[in-house]
Amino acid sequence: MIEFPGTEQEVRQLERFLTATENLPADTALDEMRERALAHAGRLSNAVNIGFAGEFGAGKSSLANMLAGADILPTGPQHLKLPLVIVAYSDTPETTVGWWDKEPKTYSGIALEKAAEDAPDFISVGLNTPALQEISLFDLPGTGALDDTYKETLDLLKFVDCAIWCTNGTNAWRETERHLWSQVPQELRANSLLAVTHADLPPVRDALDRVVSRLNKEKGDLFRSVVPIGTPVAVRAMAQEPEPDFALWENCGGQNLAEQVLQIASDRRLADLEAARTDLKQDFLPFLETLTGPEAETPQPDAVSVHAALESALPPLENPILEDWLAAIASIYADLRESSYIEPSAFLHSCQEIVEDFAERLEQGGEIDPKADWIPGEFEKATDLLLLLQFESGDAPLKDAISILAQLSDNLAWAGSRVDSVQPKTGT
Numbered sequence: 521m522i523e524f525p526g527t528e529q530e531v532r533q534l535e536r537f538l539t540a541t542e543n544l545p546a547d548t549a550l551d552e553m554r555e556r557a558l559a560h561a562g563r564l565s566n567a568v569n570i571g572f573a574g575e576f577g578a579g580k581s582s583l584a585n586m587l588a589g590a591d592i593l594p595t596g597p598q599h600l601k602l603p604l605v606i607v608a609y610s611d612t613p614e615t616t617v618g619w620w621d622k623e624p625k626t627y628s629g630i631a632l633e634k635a636a637e638d639a640p641d642f643i644s645v646g647l648n649t650p651a652l653q654e655i656s657l658f659d660l661p662g663t664g665a666l667d668d669t670y671k672e673t674l675d676l677l678k679f680v681d682c683a684i685w686c687t688n689g690t691n692a693w694r695e696t697e698r699h700l701w702s703q704v705p706q707e708l709r710a711n712s713l714l715a716v717t718h719a720d721l722p723p724v725r726d727a728l729d730r731v732v733s734r735l736n737k738e739k740g741d742l743f744r745s746v747v748p749i750g751t752p753v754a755v756r757a758m759a760q761e762p763e764p765d766f767a768l769w770e771n772c773g774g775q776n777l778a779e780q781v782l783q784i785a786s787d788r789r790l791a792d793l794e795a796a797r798t799d800l801k802q803d804f805l806p807f808l809e810t811l812t813g814p815e816a817e818t819p820q821p822d823a824v825s826v827h828a829a830l831e832s833a834l835p836p837l838e839n840p841i842l843e844d845w846l847a848a849i850a851s852i853y854a855d856l857r858e859s860s861y862i863e864p865s866a867f868l869h870s871c872q873e874i875v876e877d878f879a880e881r882l883e884q885g886g887e888i889d890p891k892a893d894w895i896p897g898e899f900e901k902a903t904d905l906l907l908l909l910q911f912e913s914g915d916a917p918l919k920d921a922i923s924i925l926a927q928l929s930d931n932l933a934w935a936g937s938r939v940d941s942v943q944p945k946t947g948t
């Protein structure tokens with residue numbers, strides 16, 4: 521089983537950076553960093569997109585169905601003409617029709633025929649299949665030898681991170697296919713597989729070793745590897761009762777193909793993670809430190825050091841609610857830094873608002889140790905106290921507010937920490 525690297529920690533750090541810098545004065549370098557951080561967060565929060573491309577009837581939809589573990593996409597000779605169909609994760613089954621230039625429309629359930637009647641540019645089918653949280657499947661329309669569909673395929677391939685080019689084993693890897701594929705950017709080619717379909721048919725099976733060895737010689741840098749597959753046999757193997765026929769699954773190429781697809785997607789995710797980590801380490805986190813570090817000029821040095829100490833003492837991955845809490849506090853300090861003078865009551869009011877938000881969030885439950893059921897009450901009390909402090913004068917209420925925040929941070933640090941770390945997700 522191939523494991524997908526978890527991205528939660530990096531996404532949380534990126535969000536923390538984005539929240540803390542949201543209201544800072546405009547600055548070209550900062551804007552550029554925020555843009556990069558947003559792009560990383562978007563990539564790491566979404567599934568890896570796997571495209572299925574190839575000539576008409578090559579077996580694209582059959583293969584996508586096999587990997588989705590569901591008979592969603594129509595296969596074989598059919599009258600229903602479909603545009604790009606994306607199979608992605610959603611909590612409840614739904615079908616969305618989309619256009620490049622107007623608002624999408626969503627139907628509940630799987631409704632491909634109804635969706636096709638709207639003549640959309642693309643259709644997205646949402647299924648509640650856990651593996652789809654990691655990979656989305658893009659079933660591209662078939663392409664013909666050098667007609668209009670050729671350009672459409674090239675355009676749609678821009679949306680995918682990895683591709684599986686399906687070639688029919690009875691006449692594998694024709695010149696027209698090579699011509700189209702050689703125009704695909706090298707980065708995508710390096711993340712793509714050449715699937716030789718119909719490998720279960722006797723004439724293909726008999727010549728398979730020879731064909732695969734020829735394709736391996738010819739592939740050069742066009743594909744990462746060549747994988748033969750007899751899709752209907754693989755589907756049959758997995759549907760066996762009471763349990764799948766694993767020997768058959770392996771024999772027909774199903775196992776190898778599924779592993780290679782997941783490996784490519786997992787490698788791609790790892791590369792995205794590495795890129796995000798590099799930016800976090802080199803740019804985003806050091807910048808955050810300039811906002812919260814001891815050298816920063818701030819009207820509330822005590823609070824800042826409490827915050828910085830808590831932040832460095834606690835690994836972020838293990839306590840999501842504390843991470844968000846610290847980011848919220850950091851945003852108040854960012855506001856403080858921006859203005860030379862801030863009304864104490866405005867500062868107290870910001871604190872009160874944040875505490876109130878977190879009191880509501882804690883009420884919903886599930887984020888802290890159930891044994892610490894008194895903590896939501898502490899947040900409620902703190903909300904009231906911070907409200908009252910706004911009516912007092914002098915420096916004392918500010919100091920009180922800081923200790924309230926520190927106390928609440930301690931509570932979250934203790935009750936929100938998870939002893940067991942987040943489970944890595946798996947592909948299938």
Ligand SMILES: Nc1nc2c(ncn2[C@@H]2O[C@H](COP(=O)(O)OP(=O)(O)OP(=O)(O)O)[C@@H](O)[C@H]2O)c(=O)[nH]1
Pocket residue numbers: 574575576577578579580581582583594595596597661662663686717718719720721749750751752
């Ligand atoms: N024996 C065998 N039949 C296959 C295989 N893959 C697909 N088929 C059959 O080939 C026909 C075409 O398969 P599809 O999956 O619809 O092909 P497609 O590439 O999606 O076709 P278009 O979307 O029309 O371009 C169907 O009848 C499939 O059952 C395979 O590996 N072995």
Ligand SMILES: [Mg+2]
Pocket residue numbers: 580581582594595659662
């Ligand atoms: Mg198809």
